[in-house]
Amino acid sequence: MKALTPDRMSQLLPHMTPLPGGKYLHWDELRRRPTPEGLTHAEWWAAVTLSRGALVQTLPLKDKQGEPFMFATPAPVTIDLHHIDRDAAGQIRGEGDTLKTDSHRFLISSLIEEAITSSQLEGAATTRKVAAAMLRSGRRPRDISERMIFNNYQAMEHLRSLRDEPLTPDHVLALHRMLSEDTLEDAADVGCYRRNDSVQVVDVRDNTALHVPPSHTELPERMQRLCDFANADEQSQPFIHPVIRAVLLHFMIGYDHPFADGNGRTARALFYWSMARSGYWLMEYTSISHILRKAPVKYMRAYLHTETDKNDTTYFLLHQLQTIRQAIAALHAYVDRKVTEQRETQQLLSRSAALRGRFNHRQVALLNHALRNTGEGYRVDAHQRSHAVAYQTARSDLLTLAELNLLEVTRQGNAFVFYAPDDLRKRLGKMAK
Structure with missing residues (x-):
């Protein structure tokens, strides 16, 4: 890159935005786009990264080299947070009484959906219809796939009772035990930190290592630091928005990979715990795994962009905030559909004087x-x-x-x-x- 002389800086100034083209681009994306006239890709990237500096907040969470993670709050982040604050902590739009009246039925449906799709993200192979019938009937699981789903359902129900308790490493280990019981090759890995450094996140297409987690010897200390972060509140300094805190809790479990298996299920379950603890009651009725399962590559890319751009978790935040909003929108659509169907059934039933009010x-x-x-x-x-x-x-x-x-x-x-x-x-x- 050419030396940034005063004249050169004047050429960069019009392009000093954290959102080139309106998006929070990673270098890997920006370098494939046409540059502004007179700039190289390296100069354009320098202008972008300099402009992001004022938006960056350092976190008490560290990577495996001991360097802190950070995040920025560009407009897309604040817009997403505004919508989530309004839609997940307030009243549901439209037919609010329906969710209140039938809350237990909606909650059961949501827990079943999250249990199934969260397990399917990690390899469970069974149909939704069979899995849902198992959970609703109380039938015991017949194979490992069903066991993963059964465990996930039990764990999600258990977390509801912990919403008012501070998170501890023992809670996380107990949660992993509930999630992984009778599903791992080595029973000694259930409810325990991984005992070696052989665990890697790999690209399933060619088995290339995408992420090597921190050493297993660091896990107790790292988990305690993460629990301290999870338990902080609005009085803690610096203030971190509770939705960002919940997303970063999810991120760090994925980054640290503290368990031999079941890290994704644990991360998503703790996200729900954190959201419930902060009063986002509507999230209990949503399934983020249902959204993530539709585009798993984007989920992984959000992790990789963070690790390859100076620990900037904004990429993961943006992905997850959009996922949350999509899950909330899906809930609204689900409620509207259920209300319409129930109204149509009621109208059908009400046509008969003999049956009117019978059901x-x-x-x-x-x-x-x-x-x-x-x-x-x-x-x-x-x-x-x-x-x-x-x-x-x-x-x-x-x-x-x-x-x-x-x-x-x-x-x-x-x-x-x-x-x-x-x-x-x-x-x-x-x-x-």
Whole structure:
């Protein structure tokens, strides 16, 4: 790069922006774009990095060389934080009463979705329908893939009870134990820090090492530092926005890779703990893994850009903040869809004077689900868990629908299973006349 003389600096000044082209670009992206007239790529990059300096905040978290991580707050970060503050800590837009009324059912659905997709990100191979049926029915897992999902579901439920407690290294180890029980090749790795430095993050396409974590001998000290960071609040200096804190907690578990396996599941679970601790209640009903699973390469690239640009975690922040916003948007769309479907079912049922007011909201929800899932089986215990009611109440709900010929009942072992008939809508239509 040419010496930055006063004249040369005057040429750089118009291009000193942290967001060339409106984006927080990494060098690997910027060097592939046409340069501003009269500048080399190196000079353009110098202008960009100089302009980011005023936005940078150093963190108490360190890389494996002992150098601090940092982050910047360009406009896209503050815009994303504004939307997340509004949408995840406030009231849900539109049909807010629906989420409040059916909160347990929505929460169960969300926990199931996150348990499944978080496990699938790390290799669990089973269909969502089979996994969801296992979790709703309480059936024990049959293989490692189902066990990963079952463990993830249990761990996510467990974390809800820890939202008001400070995080400790022992909590993290216990969480990993819950997540990885009966899923690792070596049972000695369950709930323990990795015991060597053989763990690497590799490119599955050619087995190239993408990231080599810190030495296993540093892990106890690094985990304590991370817990101290996670427990800081708004009185701590310097102030770090709680959503940024939650995302960085996720980032550091991925960076340190403290476990032989299950690091991703642990990182995402701790993110949810941190968000809940800071009052972002709506995040309990979302699944970030569902979004991440659609573009895993972008997830990995966000890590790599941080490590190859002076520990600048802004790349990871931007990726995760967008992921959070997409997860929230998906929840809103889900709620709107459920409200519409439930309203249509209620309208269908209300056409009949004989049936008007006959069904409670749990039965309406089940019929609505059955209309979209022909042949689906329903068990009393699963219906009980989905709606948090007594067993007898759940049993009465299903038996009443069977008596009305809206469900068909059979026996599996000692339990009754109720099935939605193929012509359920037709049967409802006849009854509604």
